[in-house]
Amino acid sequence: MSNLASSPQPDPCAAEIRSAPVIEGHPAREAILGPGLKLRRALPTTGRRLVGPWCFLDHFGPIAYESGKPVDVAPHPHIGLQTVTWLIEGELLHKDSLGYESLIRPGELNLMTAGRGIAHSEETPPQNSGRIHGVQLWVALPDIERHVAPTFNHYDSLPVVQFEGGRATTIIGELAETRSPATAYSPIVGAQLIVDDRASLALPLDSGFEHALVVLEGVIHLEGHKLLPGTLYYLGMGRGTLRLKGEGLVRAMLVGGAPFGEQVLMWWNFVARTPEEIAQAREDWLRRRRFGEVRGYAGARLEAPALQGHPGTRR
Ligand code: MN
Numbered sequence: 001m002s003n004l005a006s007s008p009q010p011d012p013c014a015a016e017i018r019s020a021p022v023i024e025g026h027p028a029r030e031a032i033l034g035p036g037l038k039l040r041r042a043l044p045t046t047g048r049r050l051v052g053p054w055c056f057l058d059h060f061g062p063i064a065y066e067s068g069k070p071v072d073v074a075p076h077p078h079i080g081l082q083t084v085t086w087l088i089e090g091e092l093l094h095k096d097s098l099g100y101e102s103l104i105r106p107g108e109l110n111l112m113t114a115g116r117g118i119a120h121s122e123e124t125p126p127q128n129s130g131r132i133h134g135v136q137l138w139v140a141l142p143d144i145e146r147h148v149a150p151t152f153n154h155y156d157s158l159p160v161v162q163f164e165g166g167r168a169t170t171i172i173g174e175l176a177e178t179r180s181p182a183t184a185y186s187p188i189v190g191a192q193l194i195v196d197d198r199a200s201l202a203l204p205l206d207s208g209f210e211h212a213l214v215v216l217e218g219v220i221h222l223e224g225h226k227l228l229p230g231t232l233y234y235l236g237m238g239r240g241t242l243r244l245k246g247e248g249l250v251r252a253m254l255v256g257g258a259p260f261g262e263q264v265l266m267w268w269n270f271v272a273r274t275p276e277e278i279a280q281a282r283e284d285w286l287r288r289r290r291f292g293e294v295r296g297y298a299g300a301r302l303e304a305p306a307l308q309g310h311p312g313t314r315r
Contacts (some may be wrong), residue, residue, distance in 0.1 A: 008179070016049070018150065039059060039061075042231070042232035049258060057137045060133070071274070072123045074300060077118070080273065087133065090131045094110050098151070100154075108154065110154055138271065165195060168254070192251065193250070195244055197247070199246050204240065205256070219248060285304050
């Protein structure tokens with residue numbers, strides 16, 4: 001999916017890392033995807049641009065629809081990142097310039113590694129359940145890996161750890177001695193947490209990671225705070241155990257990783273380091289170079305927005 005920012009956002013990541021446990025609430029922004037699907041963008045926000053290598057988090061739905069395609073994102077390019085698509089309800093169809101076509105359903109993972117460049121489309125398939133609820137996240141690739149050849153992987157099943165009071169699905173990286181089969185390029189965790197109604201869950205964390213929580217359904221009580229959907233809760237580092245209490249059926253995304261330690265530039269669908277790279281990627285998309293063509297999508301591809309001003313201006 002696409003981040004339609006009109007100018008690149010510098011990421012003063014190093015200054016924001018909290019080495020001790022905190023609970024910082026950063027309200028998500030409302031954004032519109034494709035023909036009109038409202039979503040909540042929890043990363044990047046003004047106060048928080050990275051959590052470990054995670055640089056983008058969209059939460060869409062839940063919605064019910066009777067006809068049409070609530071998700072219809074025409075072919076567009078990416079560089080320098082991985083996209084992580086995870087559904088709670090419904091289905092999405094991915095097509096990319098490597099020739100992969102992949103239908104994703106709840107409990108499965110679509111992982112696209114853009115590396116030096118890929119293009120893809122994402123849409124509601126013709127045969128559908130009439131509902132959609134999910135998340136899409138981006139992982140910034142570290143400098144030494146960000147020019148790798150593009151790849152796409154679909155994972156049918158992921159490890160689930162049962163705890164007293166709930167369970168966790170390890171989508172990417174490692175959590176509670178389970179490891180996702182998904183390929184990761186830096187120390188990372190991305191997991192779906194389920195906490196039973198009025199239950200307590202003690203989740204072991206890597207205390208050397210930064211973490212954040214986004215509640216998708218229900219309410220979480222954490223250290224005297226009430227965590228609700230629509231906000232990214234940055235947790236800092238240094239917690240070996242996260243003690244959550246659920247209210248209602250709770251579903252949440254846990255994201256984290258070792259502090260990324262690199263400044264990234266994000267513009268449109270590109271994660272880069274310099275304004276020149278972004279301008280080059282935009283030019284290559286315009287001139288139909290580098291990214292290849294997405295076959296089988298009915299419609300025109302997305303045009304890149306205009307570059308406004310000098311894309312590398314540090315603010
Ligand atoms: Mn995309």
